[in-house]
Amino acid sequence: MKQQPQSFQTIIQKTVSLQYLLYLPEAYQSSEQAWPLILFLHGIGERGKDLDLLKLYGIPKVIEDGMDFPFLVVSPQCPKDTFWTKELDTLHALIENIVKEYKVDKSRIYLTGLSMGGFGTWHLAAAYPSKFAAIVPICGGTDPYIGFPERIQVLKDVPAWVFHGAQDDIVPLEKSQELVNVLKEHQGNVKFTVYPDTKHDSWTETYENPELYEWLLQQKNGSYHSKNPDRIGNRASSS
Numbered sequence: 001m002k003q004q005p006q007s008f009q010t011i012i013q014k015t016v017s018l019q020y021l022l023y024l025p026e027a028y029q030s031s032e033q034a035w036p037l038i039l040f041l042h043g044i045g046e047r048g049k050d051l052d053l054l055k056l057y058g059i060p061k062v063i064e065d066g067m068d069f070p071f072l073v074v075s076p077q078c079p080k081d082t083f084w085t086k087e088l089d090t091l092h093a094l095i096e097n098i099v100k101e102y103k104v105d106k107s108r109i110y111l112t113g114l115s116m117g118g119f120g121t122w123h124l125a126a127a128y129p130s131k132f133a134a135i136v137p138i139c140g141g142t143d144p145y146i147g148f149p150e151r152i153q154v155l156k157d158v159p160a161w162v163f164h165g166a167q168d169d170i171v172p173l174e175k176s177q178e179l180v181n182v183l184k185e186h187q188g189n190v191k192f193t194v195y196p197d198t199k200h201d202s203w204t205e206t207y208e209n210p211e212l213y214e215w216l217l218q219q220k221n222g223s224y225h226s227k228n229p230d231r232i233g234n235r236a237s238s239s
Contacts, residue, residue: 016090021054023063023073024102034105036133036217039095040075041113041120047078058114062207069213071110074098084113084120085143088127091120095131107221112136114203115171119143122179125155134159134219136212138203139168141175149178156188159219163206165198 025035038059046053054060060075076094078084084091099106111132113121118140125135126142135158142148160183164176173194183190195202206212 014089016093018076018078018087018090018094019049019051020074020076020094021051021060023060023069023071023075025070025072026068028072028103032103034103035072036070036108036110037072037074037095037098037102037104038069038110038112038216039091040073041084041091041111041117041124042075042078043113043115043117044083047082048080049077051077053077058117058203059112059207070217071213072098072102072104078116084116085123087120088124091124092128092131108133108217108219109221110134110136110216110219112138113140114138115140115200118171118176122152125158126152129154129158130221132158133221134161134216136161136163136206136216137176137179138163138206139165139171139176139200141171142179149182152179152182153186153188156183156186159189161191161193161212161215163193163195163202165195165200165202167197167199168202170200 028035040059042054042058046056054075054077055064059073063069063073074094076091078087095109098104109132111121111125112135115138118137119142121135121137122140122142125132135155137160142152162176162180164173166173176192180190180192195205198205
């Protein structure tokens with residue numbers, strides 16, 4: 001008996017969950033305005049079930065130290081047995097939930113992360129390129145599968161400011177450089193800051209720099225798509 005061609009189609013649903021820290025600007029409750037949103041992805045050492053770990057580094061630490069942000073900031077915690085690059089659907093669902101439940105300016109959704117979170121930033125943005133007004137990957141890179149680094153060209157219209165330490169002995173500088181090179185080859189909107197004397201901790205100086213947040217606020221996504229995540233729409237920047 002010959003083999004017969006067949007087809008199969010079904011719908012698979014799954015339950016996902018994440019715990020996270022949420023920061024609301026002081027004027028959030030008294031204002032009807034929509035606010036820009038930052039999604040912050042932490043590094044590998046902060047995985048688990050203790051949200052206080054997130055306050056050790058990055059934007060949650062800057063907030064704990066007293067900086068007032070004109071953003072909503074969502075800082076999820078990655079479970080201990082996984083990585084951000086494996087949780088892209090969960091992160092996307094989290095963003096959709098935040099947009100639904102809070103007063104979010106959907107044209108100003110920003111994505112950033114450090115180390116493992118830098119990898120997550122690149123991968124999440126590449127999976128949903130029309131979602132974000134700008135991305136800030138810090139000492140990150142991409143895993144060498146599914147067409148990376150070449151696939152990162154889908155972000156050529158997404159403003160990116162990339163940071164890395166030249167002396168990084170955990171994630172080599174080349175991991176960021178190869179992605180920046182792909183974007184430049186495709187006339188991407190990318191800035192690359194290399195700290196010449198810095199090892200892996202290229203995030204402290206970055207997140208404490210007010211210029212970063214001023215730059216973010218200048219970036220605006222003119223075509224936010226939640227139903228068609230792989231299509232990049234028109235974008236505008238006041239910079």
